[in-house]
Amino acid sequence: MSQRKSYAVGTGLFIxxxxxxxxxxATQTSSVANRQQGASYTVDAQFENIGQLKERAPVKIAGVRVGQVQAIALEPGKSVADVKLAIDKRYADIPADSVATIFTSGLLGDQYVGIEYGHSKDHVADGGKLALTRSSEPLEEMLGKFFGAGGAADNIGGSYMVTARFSNVGSLSAGSPVKMAGVPIGQVLSVQAEPAKLDALVTLAIDNRYNQIPDDSAAAVFTSGLIGSQYVAIQPGGSPDMLKNGDEMILTQSAMQLEDLIGKFLVNGSGSSDGKQGANPPTSPAGKH
Amino acid sequence: MNARIERDNIVTQALGQIGNCGVFLLQILAAIPRSLRYGRETVRQLWFVGAMSLIIIMTCGLFVGMVLELQLYHVLSMFGSTSMSGTVVAIATYRELGPVVTALLFAGRAGTAITAEIGLMRATDQISAMELMAVDPLAYVAAPRFLAGLVAMPLLCCVFCALAVFGGHLVGVSWLGIDNGTFWSNMTATVDVWQDIVSGVVWKSLAFGAVVALIAVFQGYTAPPTSEGVAYATTRTVVASSIAILALDFVLTAFLM
Structure with missing residues (x-):
C-alpha cells in the first residue's frame, strides 16, 4: 500500500x-508576457512616418522597456500618425519636452518608440502629448544620406550629367550611387525605359570635381555584396578626351542577373567563352570544370 | 488470426494491421468507462510511462535547445541578427521538435516497455487468467496504459520545451553573450500562445501520445506468445510509432498551421 502511495505522490508531482x-x-515565452501589467497612463505622440511600428511594440527609455504602443491611428484630415503610448505608472516623471523617436532594433529588427528625456520641469500627464517627435527613417533615406555624404549629391560644386544605356539595369534606381574605384563620385539622377531602342537610359550626375574621366570609360551596374543594393561603377578608359556635360557613355555593362550567372556557370562546361563586353569583371564565375 | 495474416503478402499484412489497430482503438475507447474503477492502475501507469521518462526527456530537451542555439548563432551571425536565435529556438521547438522528439523518445522509452510487458503477460497466460477471473483485460491492462500515454505525452512535451528554451538561454546568453533582454523580448514578441503553444505543443503531443500508446498496447496485446514474438512486437512498436509520428506530424502541421 505504501508503494502505491509513493506512485500516487510521484505521479502527482509529475502532473x-x-x-x-x-x-x-505560455506566460513567460509568448506574447502573453507582453500584455500590460499594472497601472499605466497614456501619452500621445504624432509622427510623420511610423515605418513598421506595430501595436504592442515596446516603448523604451534609455533602452529600458517602460510601456508599449497602445494604438496607432491616422490623425483625421492630416497626414500624420497619432500613436498612443501606454507607459507604466512607475515612470510618471517624463519631462514634457522629451523627444519620442521611432528606432529600429538592429538592421532588420522590429521598430520601437524610444523616449529621450528633455530638461523641462513639467512632466507629461495622463492624456498629455509629446510634442517633439522624430519619425522613422526609411533605410533607403539613411543609405542615401550615407552615400551622399561622401559624394556629390548636394555638393556646392555642382555636377554634370552623363547618360549611359544599359540593356538591363537590374534594381538600379534614382539615388543609387555612382562609384569610381569604389569611391562615390555622384549619383543616378534618373532611370528611364527608352521606347525606341528598348533599353534603359540612365542619367548620372557626377561631381564637377571629377571632370577628368576619359570619354571611353565603361559604366557597369554592380551589386554591393550578394544581397546589397546596386550601383553604377565607372571603369576609366584611356582616351585623351574627357567626358563633358550631356555626353553619352558608349561602353556599358548591364546588371548581372543571378539566374544568368547560374546559367552561364552551368553552360560554361561546353567551352564557349562569352566575350561580349570584354569588360567582364574577374569575379564572374567562369569556372572551368 | 495472426497465422493467417502472416501467410499474406506485405501489403495485405500492413493493411490488416492498420484495420486491427483501428478496431482495437474502438475496443479500448469502449473499455475506458469500465477501467475507471481501476483508477489506481492508471495512476501507476502514469507514474511508469510519465514520471519515469522525465529524466531522459529533460536531458534531451536541454541538449536539443543548446545545440539548436549553437547552430543558429553561427548562421545568424552572418546576418548580424543573433538576437533572434532564441526566438527561432522557441518556435522550432514548440512547433516541431518538441512534440516530435518527445514522441520518438516516448516510443523508445515507454512504448517498448508497454509492449514487452503486455506481450509477456500474454505469453505467460496472465491475460487468460484475468479473463477466467472475470477481470476484463481490456479495462484492466489496455485502457489504463492508453490513458496514461495520452495524459503523459503533453506534460512531457511541455517539460521538454521548457528545458529546450532553458538550454538555448544557457548557450546563447551565458556562453555566447547574447543580451538577456533582447533574447526574451524577441521571443515574447514573436511566439503566439494559440498558434505556437496550444496548437503546436498541446494538440500535437496529445495526438502523438494517443498514437504511440495505441500502437504500443496493440502490438503487446497481439504479440505471438513466444519470446521471439515479444521481441518482434517490441521492435515493431518503435518502427510503426516512428513512421506514424512523422507522417501524422506532416498532416497535423498542414491542418493546424
Whole structure:
C-alpha cells in the first residue's frame, strides 16, 4: 500500500511539473508576457512616418522597456500618425519636452518608440502629448544620406550629367550611387525605359570635381555584396578626351542577373567563352570544370 | 488470426494491421468507462510511462535547445541578427521538435516497455487468467496504459520545451553573450500562445501520445506468445510509432498551421 502511495505522490508531482512547464511556456515565452501589467497612463505622440511600428511594440527609455504602443491611428484630415503610448505608472516623471523617436532594433529588427528625456520641469500627464517627435527613417533615406555624404549629391560644386544605356539595369534606381574605384563620385539622377531602342537610359550626375574621366570609360551596374543594393561603377578608359556635360557613355555593362550567372556557370562546361563586353569583371564565375 | 495474416503478402499484412489497430482503438475507447474503477492502475501507469521518462526527456530537451542555439548563432551571425536565435529556438521547438522528439523518445522509452510487458503477460497466460477471473483485460491492462500515454505525452512535451528554451538561454546568453533582454523580448514578441503553444505543443503531443500508446498496447496485446514474438512486437512498436509520428506530424502541421 505504501508503494502505491509513493506512485500516487510521484505521479502527482509529475502532473504538477508538466502543468508548471506549460504555464511557464505560455506566460513567460509568448506574447502573453507582453500584455500590460499594472497601472499605466497614456501619452500621445504624432509622427510623420511610423515605418513598421506595430501595436504592442515596446516603448523604451534609455533602452529600458517602460510601456508599449497602445494604438496607432491616422490623425483625421492630416497626414500624420497619432500613436498612443501606454507607459507604466512607475515612470510618471517624463519631462514634457522629451523627444519620442521611432528606432529600429538592429538592421532588420522590429521598430520601437524610444523616449529621450528633455530638461523641462513639467512632466507629461495622463492624456498629455509629446510634442517633439522624430519619425522613422526609411533605410533607403539613411543609405542615401550615407552615400551622399561622401559624394556629390548636394555638393556646392555642382555636377554634370552623363547618360549611359544599359540593356538591363537590374534594381538600379534614382539615388543609387555612382562609384569610381569604389569611391562615390555622384549619383543616378534618373532611370528611364527608352521606347525606341528598348533599353534603359540612365542619367548620372557626377561631381564637377571629377571632370577628368576619359570619354571611353565603361559604366557597369554592380551589386554591393550578394544581397546589397546596386550601383553604377565607372571603369576609366584611356582616351585623351574627357567626358563633358550631356555626353553619352558608349561602353556599358548591364546588371548581372543571378539566374544568368547560374546559367552561364552551368553552360560554361561546353567551352564557349562569352566575350561580349570584354569588360567582364574577374569575379564572374567562369569556372572551368 | 495472426497465422493467417502472416501467410499474406506485405501489403495485405500492413493493411490488416492498420484495420486491427483501428478496431482495437474502438475496443479500448469502449473499455475506458469500465477501467475507471481501476483508477489506481492508471495512476501507476502514469507514474511508469510519465514520471519515469522525465529524466531522459529533460536531458534531451536541454541538449536539443543548446545545440539548436549553437547552430543558429553561427548562421545568424552572418546576418548580424543573433538576437533572434532564441526566438527561432522557441518556435522550432514548440512547433516541431518538441512534440516530435518527445514522441520518438516516448516510443523508445515507454512504448517498448508497454509492449514487452503486455506481450509477456500474454505469453505467460496472465491475460487468460484475468479473463477466467472475470477481470476484463481490456479495462484492466489496455485502457489504463492508453490513458496514461495520452495524459503523459503533453506534460512531457511541455517539460521538454521548457528545458529546450532553458538550454538555448544557457548557450546563447551565458556562453555566447547574447543580451538577456533582447533574447526574451524577441521571443515574447514573436511566439503566439494559440498558434505556437496550444496548437503546436498541446494538440500535437496529445495526438502523438494517443498514437504511440495505441500502437504500443496493440502490438503487446497481439504479440505471438513466444519470446521471439515479444521481441518482434517490441521492435515493431518503435518502427510503426516512428513512421506514424512523422507522417501524422506532416498532416497535423498542414491542418493546424
Amino acid at each position: 504538477v511539473l508538466g502543468f508548471a512547464a506549460l504555464a511557464y511556456l
